[in-house]
Amino acid sequence: MYWKALSLLAAAAVSVDAAATLRFSCSQLVVERLDPLVNPGMMPSVHLHQVVGGNSFNASMDPATHNIAEESTCTSCTPTEDFSNYWTAVLFFRARNGTFHRVNTFGNELGFTGASGGQTVYYLSSGKVTAFKPGFRMTVGDPSFRTAQQLNAKYRFMDYTCLDSPMTRGGATTSFPNKQCRAGIMVSIRFPTCWDGKNIDSPDHQSHVAYPRGAACPATHPVAIPQVFYETYWDTRPFNDRALWPADGSQPFVWSFGDKTGYGIHGDYMFGWKGDALQRAMDTNCNSDLFSNRINCPTLKTQTLDQANKCTIKRQINEDLDAWLTELPGGMMVT
Template sequence: MLWRPLVLAAAAIAPSVDAAATLRFSCSQLVVDRLDPLVNPGMNPSPHLHQVVGGNAFNTTMDPAVHDLPTTATCTSCTPVEDFSNYWTATLFFRARNGTFKRVNTFGNELGFTSAKGGQTVYYLSSGKVTAFKPGFRMTVGDPTFRTAAQLNAKYKYMDFTCLASSMTRGGQTLNFPTSTCAAGIMVSIRFPTCWDGKNTDSPDHQSHVAYPNGNACPSTHPVVVPQVFYETYWDTRPFNDKNIWPTDGSQPFVWSFGDNTGYGIHGDYVFGWKGDALQRAMDNNCNSDLFANQINCPTLQVQSLDQANQCTIKPEVNENLDGWLTELPGGMPIM
């Protein structure tokens, strides 16, 4: 059932007959912490909670002039051992009928990565020749202030929720939180733009240096085709499927850690940290991955086991209670 991201990748990347890569792998949970080194560099704690995967050089500032991830990190929670990038999203919470909150855990993608300790599945996709990201590259996608489908549709593509009836469910995506119980959890998909200006590894808003294609071609302002970075995060909403603890009006009970109970504020952050030319080699060699096994078909890359990836964790820098039932979201974030 890997066809869905492949179809969407073809729509999001300028096409070519040269090659196609579908690099798919697991990244176990590195840390859950209230830090955001892109949007709030140096702020400890940052306003809302994130779940982070990747290299253990993740820190409060992520200043590329000081922290070169491939040389600073000593392990990665991703299975390609040369990938010390960091990937993160907001954290999901359940709000009970009595107004208290419980953090929702992530769990390993059941299509091949069941033994992963949380985290997310990461893809690097291409439908032709692409240029790998440069050292220091970072970007975000989405806007945490959005609260309507019109806002999300107008600016971003391919970010959605799937209510999983089973691990094989694909289709029926929504731009907002699912409004009914999901037997196998909720999958959140976040896809980044695929056109780069070819000059800047970052921009003040962390988004202007990248763009979506216009039809089948990158715009002249952003002429360089880069791999599509794509996250799938499985949220274990199964413990909350008892409608007796949902709001009395039957409305959906989930809320992002930044106070969004609609889902339209979905967003993700990415900091490139592959060692040397490893990602470019993988893209040039049309690397792909088996769907039902932790196996990357890519002789040019070294891969560690899921058990090894699970061992790469760091301690949260912010000392706060994230478990049990909470009277408010971490940081006191209001729901709005």
């Protein structure tokens, strides 16, 4: 049985007795070739990312010296106490002539049309959970994957929805859609929900967390944590002209790290909620209205989409990301 309140909003496998279904908008903070988690200190990083959240995001965010919640002065997310950073790779369209154009994100049309891009973020629980600790970070997915077998063997709930309308919530695939999507493409990324209870990170940024086995966390990762879940709306509508698509009719989209299959889908997360705000929200079963930017959570302070849109940062890497390009940023090869 699936949780009813969000059944129209996501194809997530979460039970209807979820204690918290916190859903909110995070407007675009920056599109930048930086990755403080996988490529700390590297300027520029290997491939391009779209980032939302706190404005202290930069190339080096060592938790021993960088406190996101204290160093950020604004957030592009609706809860004003959430200075976390959430990011994914960037989608590109590859035209018939071999050139590339960046695909923009746009506000989730189920409540967040006023957002200047970015993504929808969820924190979900199905009972008592322990909020993340300061400095916690994790990734999910593997950019080197190119087959369904690789993805399905290791990760759950990472998929694409070809939107015929904003209400489309069926027919998800783990590869890029192979047809034109009238209302854009929604990409869903869900993180594991079990923690080892000790480490705020691990060398691969994944081993300290795990998926549950059945309804319970494994003995190696006994602590239940909120499920972090991203929905990103990519505006592929300007590229629905078949004359631009490859002559053989194959799908034309590619991730900024060079993946033309979609199986390399991945996401990055750095926790940055202020104080015990996230734990309070989970403990008091906070939820969000359908089709609006309203969080039903008296314990949290919130801001409007217009206010969230104003929280942006200037790109540190000087490169043209708005023109037709002869190669992906960083020279990433398409595979």
